[in-house]
Amino acid sequence: xxxxxxxxxxxxxxxxxxxxxxxxxxxxxxxxxxxxxxxxxxxxxxxxxxxxxxxxxxxxxxxxxxxxxxxxxxxxxxxxxxxxxxxxxxxxxxxxxxxxxxxxxxxxxxxxxxxxxxxxxxxxxxxxxxxxxxxxxxxxxxxxxxxxxxxxxxxxxxxxxxxxxxxxxxxxxxxxxxxxxxxxxxxxxxxxxxxxxxxxxxxxxxxxxxxxx
Amino acid sequence: xxxxxxxxxxxxxxxxxxxxxxxxxxxxxxxxxxxxxxxxxxxxxxxxxxxxxxxxxxxxxxxxxxxxxxxxxxxxxxxxxxxxxxxxxxxxxxxxxxxxxxxxxxxxxxxxxxxxxxxxxxxxxxxxxxxxxxxxxxxxxxxxxxxxxxxxxxxxxxxxxxxxxxxxxxxxxxxxxxxxxxxxxxxxxxxxxxxxxxxxxxxxxxxxxxxxxxxxxxxxxxxxxxxxxxxxxxxxxxx
Ligand SMILES: [Zn+2]
Numbered sequence: 001x002x003x004x005x006x007x008x009x010x011x012x013x014x015x016x017x018x019x020x021x022x023x024x025x026x027x028x029x030x031x032x033x034x035x036x037x038x039x040x041x042x043x044x045x046x047x048x049x050x051x052x053x054x055x056x057x058x059x060x061x062x063x064x065x066x067x068x069x070x071x072x073x074x075x076x077x078x079x080x081x082x083x084x085x086x087x088x089x090x091x092x093x094x095x096x097x098x099x100x101x102x103x104x105x106x107x108x109x110x111x112x113x114x115x116x117x118x119x120x121x122x123x124x125x126x127x128x129x130x131x132x133x134x135x136x137x138x139x140x141x142x143x144x145x146x147x148x149x150x151x152x153x154x155x156x157x158x159x160x161x162x163x164x165x166x167x168x169x170x171x172x173x174x175x176x177x178x179x180x181x182x183x184x185x186x187x188x189x190x191x192x193x194x195x196x197x198x199x200x201x202x203x204x205x206x207x208x209x210x211x212x213x
Numbered sequence: 214x215x216x217x218x219x220x221x222x223x224x225x226x227x228x229x230x231x232x233x234x235x236x237x238x239x240x241x242x243x244x245x246x247x248x249x250x251x252x253x254x255x256x257x258x259x260x261x262x263x264x265x266x267x268x269x270x271x272x273x274x275x276x277x278x279x280x281x282x283x284x285x286x287x288x289x290x291x292x293x294x295x296x297x298x299x300x301x302x303x304x305x306x307x308x309x310x311x312x313x314x315x316x317x318x319x320x321x322x323x324x325x326x327x328x329x330x331x332x333x334x335x336x337x338x339x340x341x342x343x344x345x346x347x348x349x350x351x352x353x354x355x356x357x358x359x360x361x362x363x364x365x366x367x368x369x370x371x372x373x374x375x376x377x378x379x380x381x382x383x384x385x386x387x388x389x390x391x392x393x394x395x396x397x398x399x400x401x402x403x404x405x406x407x408x409x410x411x412x413x414x415x416x417x418x419x420x421x422x423x424x425x426x427x428x429x430x431x432x433x434x435x436x437x438x439x440x441x442x443x444x445x446x447x448x449x450x451x452x
Contacts, residue, residue: 057350083352098368109288109289110270112442113438146352147264157275159363163275
């Protein structure tokens with residue numbers, strides 16, 4: 001697990017904003033643009049999906065990304081692939097170490113299944129995703145929501161195949177930086193999860209910074 | 214028990230169809246080294262589909278075996294694994310593309326090889342998705358029956374080549390009315406340079422009603438709650 005810092009300076013950025021927990025964000029990146037996601041307070045889960053903005057029917061594929069690199073975890077050098085195999089993004093810097101792509105996004109129903117059916121009323125990432133889709137473009141629907149990336153989340157799989165959500169390995173100020181290799185739509189839900197100890201039951205804001213290159 | 218229907222999926226073969234709930238699907242590898250990629254959708258509302266992350270995290274596992282269930286993205290049990298001679302089925306390594314197949318096994322064309330040309334998982338899925346009114350945008354991670362892929366401490370994927378013997382068998386019970394899409398194509402991580410020529414037999418039987426001590430219901434509290442969601446869905450659906 002190697003940590004790679006970025007040479008980019010925030011003062012050179014073309015975009016800079018805070019995204020509180022429980023909120024969504026969509027942005028169309030042009031080829032060559034670079035997105036940095038900063039975990040401001042540590043161990044926040046940033047549930048993220050990508051689409052080919054020139055062909056919205058081609059969404060991020062967790063399994064194509066995993067098998068493309070023969071590794072379960074995402075870090076510097078990982079190419080994020082769509083179902084077609086198209087390379088959408090590349091991770092170019094990472095001061096956290098690794099990121100999850102098999103833990104998925106929380107939903108009303110998954111909260112009910114995992115914790116208690118009385119918790120289905122609580123706010124969740126898939127509701128955020130669907131609200132963002134409803135605002136973005138009629139062409140995107142529930143069927144376009146696929147397994148996503150959870151930046152900064154730690155979901156270790158043991159050699160015997162057991163899987164747990166573990167304490168985070170991130171910390172305040174750690175970041176991941178992604179270069180867009182195509183015209184790519186980014187969809188983020190900054191996770192509002194209050195039932196999972198991986199964020200110490202405390203969802204926190206993130207910072208999103210974009211450079212021309 | 215009475216077999217309702219049987220089908221042999223040849224190497225490279227595919228199939229799709231609606232299978233009502235309350236059936237047993239018994240898959241048998243007729244030779245060693247099988248891999249059967251499977252997509253599952255709610256037959257009457259296909260924007261509800263198999264969800265790999267929800268299935269794995271609810272059951273605290275990165276693979277599937279007897280006692281596990283396949284959950285939908287609406288928190289319901291779509292199917293349950295009620296018998297399994299193998300102990301491990303993969304759901305993290307996806308399906309093959311045309312490019313994968315050409316690179317690994319050489320370029321084949323119908324013009325030259327006729328029906329011996331080598332099929333890819335994605336093309337098989339494309340045909341069967343479109344046949345059922347869906348498209349490639351509906352692709353999600355499949356279940357790869359008969360394949361074992363584990364990871365080491367660094368996350369490197371390990372494909373277990375001798376995992377599936379001849380006669381290897383796994384039985385799924387349908388807990389919802391499913392649109393099932395099957396592709397008998399190689400696991401993307403299978404390192405063999407010869408396209409696996411492994412036929413798979415599918416036999417479908419009626420399932421017994423679910424008993425309170427059902428191994429999939431009692432496997433963990435998460436499964437119990439997901440079954441309750443499924444039963445509630447059908448209680449509302451069929452008045
Ligand atoms: Zn969430």
